[in-house]
Amino acid sequence: MGVQIAAYVLGVVAAAEAVALGVLWIRYTRQRAELDEARSRLDTKNMLFTGGREAVKQVWQTANILRKDGLGAAVRSSIEDLADWAEVERPDLARLAPGGKIVIAFSDIEESTALNERIGDRAWVRLLGRHDKMVGRHVKKHSGYVVKSQGDGFMLAFAQPEQAVRCSVDIQRSLRRQPNGIRVRIGIHMGKSVRRGDDLFGRNVAMAARVAGEADGGEVLVSEVVRNAVRDVDGLEFDDGRDAELKGFGGKHRLYAVAA
CATH class of the missing domain: 3.30.70.1230 (Nucleotide cyclase, GGDEF domain)
Structure with missing residues (x-):
């Protein structure tokens, strides 16, 4: 009887450990996905910021040329x-x-x-x-x-x-x-x-x-x-x-x- 109870307890512990590991894995996966998404947003933001500065610079320069000399220039x-x-x-x-x-x-x-x-x-x-x-x-x-x-x-x-x-x-x-x-x-x-x-x-x-x-x-x-x-x-x-x-x-x- 004691052996059966011990085996039952060990089974419950193993199951609990498996559930815990599963929860931890899901949490890790979610956190990694969130981190990757955050990095992607940051890279996109930096790219847009850098490209945007160049675009604004080009538009500003072209606008100055248009204002002073017209489209032909x-x-x-x-x-x-x-x-x-x-x-x-x-x-x-x-x-x-x-x-x-x-x-x-x-x-x-x-x-x-x-x-x-x-x-x-x-x-x-x-x-x-x-x-x-x-x-x-x-x-x-x-x-x-x-x-x-x-x-x-x-x-x-x-x-x-x-x-x-x-x-x-x-x-x-x-x-x-x-x-x-x-x-x-x-x-x-x-x-x-x-x-x-x-x-x-x-x-x-x-x-x-x-x-x-x-x-x-x-x-x-x-x-x-x-x-x-x-x-x-x-x-x-x-x-x-x-x-x-x-x-x-x-x-x-x-x-x-x-x-x-």
Whole structure:
């Protein structure tokens, strides 16, 4: 009889311990879930706070530009802006041309501010939207990459100079078929593959930007190294060239316009 009672008591104790352990496990699970949720809320709050500060900063800066200079100034870009961005960000484009060289092209709408003022802000924004789609379509067709676009300017990259030149020619042809008042200047240069941590990328970007800055509206202007690389390609012709002094580069440089 005593043995039966002892066994019964031990069973009750074991059952109680099992219930207690179950309660403790449930409590632990709930507390952990609550802790994870709290951490998630905190991370989200920090993310929103940080992103919100940047968003407010951008909106404030844009509002100041709009207040002082109008919408045209807010969306206006330049070849120099894009070149400066590339110099700071140093995007890694070496994958485009693992064997050696990369081709950089800049495009920019000539006298965009005057055109903006003439047609008005709404029409200008719609015009930019159509222009962006057109440029993107031709870049994709010629296996290029839009490295950066800002307002009325583009920075493009290609693995081969022929791709860059033919893409630029197609862009100019499309613009001539559209009586929208847009005249775009395009400059192309090529050099060694981009590498992070040195200035090879910066120099090639700067040279391409300077070449584009020398171009006239409706013109595709290339550096001598690009002209030499494609001079024997069927369907591509160039003028006799002109000498130019390029900011940041010593001496004079021969630049060539692609024949229309």
